Amino acid sequence: EAGxxxxxxxxxxxxxxxxxxxxxxxxxxxxxxxxxQILGQGPKLLIQFQNNGVVDDxxxxxxxFSAERLKGVDSTLKIQPAKLEDSAVYLCASSLxxxxxxxxxxxxxxxxxxT
Amino acid sequence: xxxxxxxxxHVILSEAASLELGCNYxxxxxxxxxxxxxxxxxxxxxxxxxxxxxxxxxxxxxFEAEFIKSxxxxxxxxxxxxxxxxAEYFCAVNNQGGSEKLxxxxxxxxxxxx
Numbered sequence: 001e002a003g004x005x006x007x008x009x010x011x012x013x014x015x016x017x018x019x020x021x022x023x024x025x026x027x028x029x030x031x032x033x034x035x036x037q038i039l040g041q042g043p044k045l046l047i048q049f050q051n052n053g054v055v056d057d058x059x060x061x062x063x064x065f066s067a068e069r070l071k072g073v074d075s076t077l078k079i080q081p082a083k084l085e086d087s088a089v090y091l092c093a094s095s096l097x098x099x100x101x102x103x104x105x106x107x108x109x110x111x112x113x114x115t
Numbered sequence: 116x117x118x119x120x121x122x123x124x125h126v127i128l129s130e131a132a133s134l135e136l137g138c139n140y141x142x143x144x145x146x147x148x149x150x151x152x153x154x155x156x157x158x159x160x161x162x163x164x165x166x167x168x169x170x171x172x173x174x175x176x177x178f179e180a181e182f183i184k185s186x187x188x189x190x191x192x193x194x195x196x197x198x199x200x201x202a203e204y205f206c207a208v209n210n211q212g213g214s215e216k217l218x219x220x221x222x223x224x225x226x227x228x229x
Contacts (some may be wrong), residue, residue, distance in 0.1 A: 042219030
C-alpha cells in the first residue's frame with residue numbers, strides 16, 4: 001500500500017513570497033489533515049478535511065493560509081504572503097474515516113525555510 | 116483546551132537500559148491516547164494507542180504504555196532499549212466521540228548509545 005505522498009520535500013523562499021504544498025493521501029482515505037511542525041515542537045493541526053469539506057480550520061491563519069481538496073482526493077496548502085515565522089515542516093496525514101479511533105498516517109513532510 | 120506535556124526534551128541512554136518517557140495530558144473528558152515515533156529521516160508512525168479497556172497497552176518493537184486516569188498520564192516504557200530505538204517520540208491525545216483532532220506534545224528525543 002502506497003503511503004501519503006507530499007511535494008516538494010524542501011522549499012526555500014523569501015518573506016512575502018507565496019508557496020504551495022501538495023499532498024496525495026492513501027487511496028480510499030476520506031479524511032485528510034495538514035499539520036505545522038515548528039522546530040522543537042509537536043505537530044499542530046492547521047486544517048482537516050472530510051472528503052472535500054472542511055471539518056476544522058480553527059487554527060489556520062486564514063489571512064495568509066489557504067487549503068483546498070476540490071475532488072476529495074489530493075490537497076494543496078498555500079501560504080501567501082509568507083512570514084519568517086512560517087518556517088516549519090508541513091505534514092500531511094490521512095485516515096480511513098473521521099472517527100477519533102482511526103489511525104492517522106503521515107507523509108514525509110515539506111520543510112519550508114522563509115528567509 | 117487540551118494540552119499534552121512531555122517532561123523530557125532529550126534522553127540519552129546506553130543499550131540495554133530501561134526507558135520511561137513521561138506524558139501528561141490536560142482534558143476533562145474521555146480521551147484516546149497515542150504514542151508516535153519518528154526515526155531519523157522517516158515519517159511519523161504510530162507506536163501504540165489506548166482507547167479503552169486494559170490500561171496497559173503493548174505496541175510495536177517491545178514498547179508498552181500505561182494509562183493512569185487519576186494522574187492523567189500515559190507513560191511510555193521499554194525494558195531494554197536498542198541503538199535502533201534512537202528517534203523522537205511524541206505523545207498525542209484526542210477526545211472520544213468528539214473532534215478527533217490530535218493534540219501533540221513537544222516530543223522527546225531519545226538517543227541510545229551502543
